[in-house]
Amino acid sequence: MEELSAPEPEPEPEPEPEDAGDAVIATRGLTKRYRGGQLAVDGLDLAVPSGSVFGFLGPNGSGKTTTIRMLMGLIEPTSGTARVLGRPMPGAARAVLPHVGALIEGPALYGFLSGRDNLLRYDAADPTADPRTRRTRVAAALDRVGLTAAAGKKAKAYSLGMKQRLGLAAALLQPRRLLVLDEPTNGLDPQGMREIRSLVRELASDGTTIFLSSHLLDEIEQVCTHAAVMAQGRLITQGPVAELAAGARGRLVVTTPDAGDAARVLKEQGVGDVVVTEDRVTAEPPDGELAEVNAALVAAGVRVRGFGVERASLEDAFVALTGEGFDVAG
Numbered sequence: 001m002e003e004l005s006a007p008e009p010e011p012e013p014e015p016e017p018e019d020a021g022d023a024v025i026a027t028r029g030l031t032k033r034y035r036g037g038q039l040a041v042d043g044l045d046l047a048v049p050s051g052s053v054f055g056f057l058g059p060n061g062s063g064k065t066t067t068i069r070m071l072m073g074l075i076e077p078t079s080g081t082a083r084v085l086g087r088p089m090p091g092a093a094r095a096v097l098p099h100v101g102a103l104i105e106g107p108a109l110y111g112f113l114s115g116r117d118n119l120l121r122y123d124a125a126d127p128t129a130d131p132r133t134r135r136t137r138v139a140a141a142l143d144r145v146g147l148t149a150a151a152g153k154k155a156k157a158y159s160l161g162m163k164q165r166l167g168l169a170a171a172l173l174q175p176r177r178l179l180v181l182d183e184p185t186n187g188l189d190p191q192g193m194r195e196i197r198s199l200v201r202e203l204a205s206d207g208t209t210i211f212l213s214s215h216l217l218d219e220i221e222q223v224c225t226h227a228a229v230m231a232q233g234r235l236i237t238q239g240p241v242a243e244l245a246a247g248a249r250g251r252l253v254v255t256t257p258d259a260g261d262a263a264r265v266l267k268e269q270g271v272g273d274v275v276v277t278e279d280r281v282t283a284e285p286p287d288g289e290l291a292e293v294n295a296a297l298v299a300a301g302v303r304v305r306g307f308g309v310e311r312a313s314l315e316d317a318f319v320a321l322t323g324e325g326f327d328v329a330g
């Protein structure tokens, strides 16, 4: 009998996670267990929309660096998949990485070379970079990060913030579709933090997708359009920052020199989770009429200087989601 050579059925394309249509980074069940047995990342489904400034938030040890190393193809996942710019990692690393600028664990710089010479070296190490346009590229990158005036100084004389900016300049020598920044403000003083944050906003305004990790909640709120929250290797939530914060209830805040009395009255009124810090008493917003609570305070002789419900922050959302405080110090 003649055998029919029916064409092999096409393998089903792997289903993409929800709304990963224009995702610059998409992972499915991404998991990393280190040899010692430590489960560092556990079943991560991440979707980073194109054009977002995406904050990857979590306390120290929550698995952020491990995830970034998998995304960049530096280490293999134990299971699950990661796609960056639509291509699988680490398999397509050679095709993907030229479009990705990365600043991971501080830039590797030569202290005895000037900032400019460091960048010239970086550029020379890139086989795709045309040597004839090298100086122009380096000058543009220095200008981009505000280091033109300090370009001739030795890198060892740079402040930590300037070194970070030089690292960013190196990542910006070529046009990038994605920038991956691992804790870019770690160790910087407040001025250095402000500089890096405004630089990140500026870069984002050109349409580059930025994925940045941080253990600082307020940093994510100030800079990011979207965020994913990690705790102990697992994804707690992800989405637009405004929506994440809105998901949590705000706090009732009473400002008064009679904080002790105010706390007592609030508890008598059945208000939950009353916390006193100096002249501020915060609590869960009551279910009933706010005005009644205020009236009870005033009737008890509490000098109420301020009374209202503050908008929920990302921190409130984190606490609500994990049932834990966000340990900023790690």
Ligand SMILES: Nc1ncnc2c1ncn2[C@@H]1O[C@H](COP(=O)(O)OP(=O)(O)OP(=O)(O)O)[C@@H](O)[C@H]1O
Binding pocket: 034, 035, 036, 038, 039, 040, 058, 059, 060, 061, 062, 063, 064, 065, 066, 067, 215
């Ligand atoms: N090479 C390794 N071998 C074994 N365990 C590791 C290794 N690297 C990290 N870990 C562990 O995996 C967990 C996640 O670490 P990871 O560095 O990814 O977290 P993180 O959120 O980036 O924290 P940090 O901000 O401190 O780097 C931690 O418990 C850490 O001790």
